[in-house]
Structures are given as structure tokens and as C-alpha cells.
Amino acid sequence: MKALFPYLLVAPAVIxxxxxxxYPGIFAITQSFYAVKFGPWRPIGFQNYANLFHDYQFWGALWNTFVIGSLSLALQCVIALALAFFAYRDPWVRGWRIIFLIPMLFMPSAVAFIYKLFFLDARVISDLLIRIGLIESNLAIQSSVWLSRSLLILADVWQWTPFLFIIFVAALQGQDEEIEEAARLDGASWFAIFWNVSLPLMKPVIAVALILRGIDITTMFANVFIVTKGGPAFGTETISYFIYRTGFKFFNFGYASAASVIMLILTIVIAQLVVKRAFVSSRS
Amino acid sequence: MASVRRSRSESLFIRYLVLGAWALFCLAPVLWFLSIGLRPRTEIITPQPIYFPTFSLDAWHMIWEDWPMAKYLRNSVLAIIGSVVIDLVLAIPAAYSLSRYEYRGRDDIGFYILSTRMMAPAIVAIPIFFLFRNMGLLDTIWALMLVYAAINMSVVTWIVRSYMLDIPKELEDAARTDGASDLRILWEIIIPAILPGIITAAVIAMIFAINEFLFTLLIASTPDAYTMSVALANFTGGSDGVIYNAIALVAFIAFVPVFVVVVAIQKHLSRGLTMGAIKG
Structure with missing residues (x-):
């Protein structure tokens, strides 16, 4: 009984x-071997997977998720590091933190509407750019794949750079000031200290922060659903939107489940290879 | 000496230029969106954007009188509170077990809980949809409550666990020699000692629950279960198109309480956001 007690404590959460x-995993695997449209399930073996393999929209969705996600993550990381570098020694660091935090506290669906209105419906940005003479007519965002992707990236950078900023500032503030002080007495510039001393020490924190942010970027949905609907020409369709569209717009549930299973396998592989290491090393 | 001082003031100039520019970039869209919420419909989508609109509370009246805003608000609040309660009741004992006992499989169990944080909502969306349909829970806040609790279970467990690891073992040992049971120690010593950590976990869970979009979109199909997050996407009125001033006001109604609690737990935020991986 004594030996079972810790298991009993953790059991409810695990169950x-x-x-x-x-349960959903098993359900999805089962369903992925059936043709599930309207009416009864019809077993079709590996047909869904074979079809996925030849489906350029599925590969496109994987590619879009990767391109949009990695560009967005890279931008957020560089900007957040720069902002943290400038802010962490500043006497008003708490004030900067509260201001920078604000975009993160809006619901993603609200942010999507802000950007939809700003760029597409009210065309405020086009208007401002025309006024200062940078462009001559309204930006045709909805007909350009790269402009649409850029819009999704911009909205994500705007909303989520503070996530990394807050973590980086905390990490920098937590570092031993004596090391910095010693380097400064040796005549090193602030930037040299940051680059050669602070940044290497921050590596485990950066890894954890980027993993958490990376996970959330790959699940990007509300922005796609509200701003671009995956267009133009499926150029902004992320994998989440692909599964949603296949399942809940075309009611092709078996096919969508096959895509879910592939995503599930990818997730487990990444979790084992990357996440486990980062979270374990961050606490040693 | 003079050159040192000049380079120092120059670096201060660059510092405030960069920080100020980002602050402007953060705030400009927010202020402009607030102005959308406080202007009449006719001044939102126009051939030329209107930068100095007339003030109007049209949207405020509209969301309460023409739309079931009170219902959206009630659904959000109930689903979120319910989910946070489920999380705390299940996660605190789990975190206690993971942080205080040595047993076989502990680290694997801990990592399993953590790994559910990585599951993309879209992966489980279809099975969960069928699960709730079979249980007759579609379009109810009960389903939302259960889903939000599941999404946040990993986060709450790991944050609470991280704070528990900070408590020195001697604190419990003294009580244990007095004959207190493990559960009493958890309730009377550990929980009061890590209250800031529990509040942090609850706030982070609340934010994720307010933001949740995909599951809510699938589960809720009528205003009976719409939360504010999904209600936004439904402020369209046929030929009227998207009703932006109502959307903007609802966005701010959801924003204000979140902002207040986040400022209150500011010190713990970095730790909460990394699920306890760093101590800020």
C-alpha cells in the first residue's frame, strides 16, 4: 500500500x-483504415495513406507549416534576443515588459481580425504606404502567396515575440552579475559580453523557449482560418487547416485521420529526440 | 574619458530607439483596434481609411442587445473556471507524486504528461469530436470544460511540480516525525508554501483556455456553447459582412481581465510560460 501511494496520486491525471x-490516438488509427464519408465506415486498408502520399495539397501543407513556422520562429528569436539585450539592464525593464506583453494577451482570433482588417478589409497599411509614396496602388495581398504568408508571419511575430522576450529577460536577469562585471573591467564592450558570456550561458533556456514556441507555431490555426482561409492557391494552408478542411468541410474523416496519424508519429519522434533532451538538460 | 561617455550615451540612444520602436509597433495596432470598437459601422470599411472617426457606442449596445454577449461571457467564464478546477484537483496530487517520491517509471510518467503539451489540437480534433458526439456532449460547456482541462493538465502539473521541488525536504520531515500523514502534509504544508506557484499555473491555464479556438469551433455550434474566442468569428451579419466594431469590443472585454491578472503575477510569468523549466 505504501509503495502504491505515489502511483495513486499521479493516476487520476494520467488516466x-x-x-x-x-483513446483518440487509437480511434484515429482505426478510422484511418476506413473510408468514412457519409454513411457506414468501409474498410479500405492503406488506401488513405497511399492517397496522402500522392496528395500535393498534403505535402504543400507540410511545407507551408515548415516555411511559415521556421521563418516566424527565427524572426521572433532574433528580435526577442535583441530586445532582451537592450531591456534587461534598463531601469524601466518592468515597464517595457508590460508594454511588450500586451499583444500576447489578446485572443488569437482577435489578433487575426486585427490583421485582416488592417491589411485586407480596411487596407490601412496600403493607404499609409501610398501616402508616404512607397507604393502606387493597394497591395494585392490576397493574390500573392508570399505576401499572404508574410502577413501570417507578421501577425505571429507581433503577437508572440513577447513570449520569448519575457523568458530571455528573466534568464539574463538571473545570470551571475559578477561574471559580467569581471568581463567589463577587462574592457569588453556590452555587446561582446552579451555575445561571448551571456548568450552561451542562455543556451538551455533558449532551447526550451524555442521548443515551446515551435510547438505552438506548427499548430497555427486561427490566423489561417480567419485571415487567409489557406489561400491563395493553398499557399498558406497549414497542416492543422488541412486536417480541419478535409474532415469538417469535406467530411472525409478517414482521410483526415490518416493525416492526423502521420502528424502524431512526427510529434512522438520529435518529442523523444528533441524535447526530452532539452527539458532534462535545462534542469541539470 | 570623453569618448567613453559619448559611446555610452550613443548606446543609450540606440537602446531607447530600439525599445521605443518596438513599443510603438506593439501598441499602434491595439490603439487603432480600440478606435474601431468605438466608432460607428459606417466609418470602418471605407474607400479611404478614416483616421479620426466620430466617437460612438453603437458596438457596445449592439453586442448586448442584438447578440447574446451575456451568454458568450457566461460560457467562457464557466468553462474556464471549471477546467482550471479540474486541472488543480488532478494536477496537484500528480505533481506531489512526481516531485516527492522515488519510484519506478516516475520520469517516464512525468515525460508522458509533458508530452501531451506537444499534441497539436488538429491531431486529436476528429476523434474528440466523435467522442463528444457519442456522449451527447456536443454544443455544451461541459465538453469545453473537459477539453480545456486536458489541454492545460501538462502545463499545470509541471509548473506546480517545479515549485514543489523548491520546498526543502526538512519542512516535511519535521511534520512527519510528528506523525502527520502524507496527504495532510500536502494539504497543510506544501500547498500553502507554493500558493504563488499554484496561482501562476491557474493564470497560465486560464489564458490558454480563453485563447482556445479549434476545439471550441468544432464543439460549439450554437450560442449555447460559444465562447468569446469563437463568437468573434460569428459576428457577421449576412450582407453586412464582418462586424468589426463588435469584434474589437469583445476582444477588449476578454483582454482587460487577462491583463490585470498577468500584471499581478508578472514576477512568475517566465517560469509559468516555460512550465517551470526556468526560474525567473
């Missing part, structure tokens, strides 16, 4: 999570 991950 709850198994119910909401293991």
Missing part, C-alpha cells in the same frame, strides 16, 4: 490524459 490522447 484523464490517456482518455484524451490514447
Amino acid at each position: 484523464y490524459l490517456l482518455g484524451i490522447t490514447l
